[in-house]
Amino acid sequence: MNQKHLAAYVVVALAFAASGAYVGLHKQEAAPPISTTVAPGVTGPVADLYKQTLADAKGAATALAQYKGKPLLVNFWAPWCGPCVQEMPELSALAAGDEGKKLQVIGIGIDSPxxxxxxxxxxxxxxxxxxxxxxxxxxxRQFGNSAGGLPYTVLIGADGQVKKTYLGRLKFDELRKDLATL
Known part of the structure; x- marks a missing residue:
């Protein structure tokens, strides 16, 4: 590679870096969706979660506000995510077992209907x-998943406060210890 090409690559790289920095500094956040009010004391991402109305796997719209007041385990996942799929049988067992009587497990799929x-x-x-x-x-990302990695799981107490977040495949022994503290 000669000096001319190297100089051209450096100029292009600097132009992209400068434009990326400009966009990052001037980016405006999207306005949160307008919807129902949330119980007093519930703020931040949990309040935003409870404001959501999402379609279930069969297409029926469901207001997530129905889960207020009960401990909630929210699992962000996708069908193409290997670790997501691997932990689903254990999440299903958790939801169907004794813990499921005290805790609501929901999955939020990041893919097409x-x-x-x-x-x-x-x-x-x-x-x-x-x-x-x-x-x-x-x-x-509102719950702290800055990289947008999957699976990402959020444990929310009955009080509407985030108790813990988990990035990657769940370690169910650790999760059960955390559930015991609710």
Whole structure:
């Protein structure tokens, strides 16, 4: 590579870096969706979660506000995510077992309605699964998932406060210890 090409590459790289910095500094956040009010004391991402109305795997719209007042385990996942799929049988067992009597498990799928529906038909998931599409990534970021990685799970207490977040495949021994503190 000669000096001319190297100089051209450096100029192009600097131009992209400068434009990226400009966009990052001047980016405006999207306005939160307008919807129902939330119980007093519930703020931040949990309040935004409870404001959501999402379609389930069969397409029926469901208001997530129905889960207020009960401990909630929210699992952000996608059908193409290997670790997400691997932890689903354990999440189903958790939801169907004794812990499921004290805790509501929900899945928020980050994919198309068709893919979520096909996946749900193929694998018998015992907890509610909702379709959020790419908006689910934005919602998970509000809970601290800055990289947008999957699976991402959020443990919310009955008081509406985030108790813990988990990035990656769940370690169910650790989760059960955390559930015991609710």
């Amino acid at each position: 068709t893919n979520i529906a096909e996946f749900s038909d193929k694998f018998k998931i015992t907890y509610p699964v909702f379709v959020a599409g790419m908006a689910g990534t934005d919602l998970s």
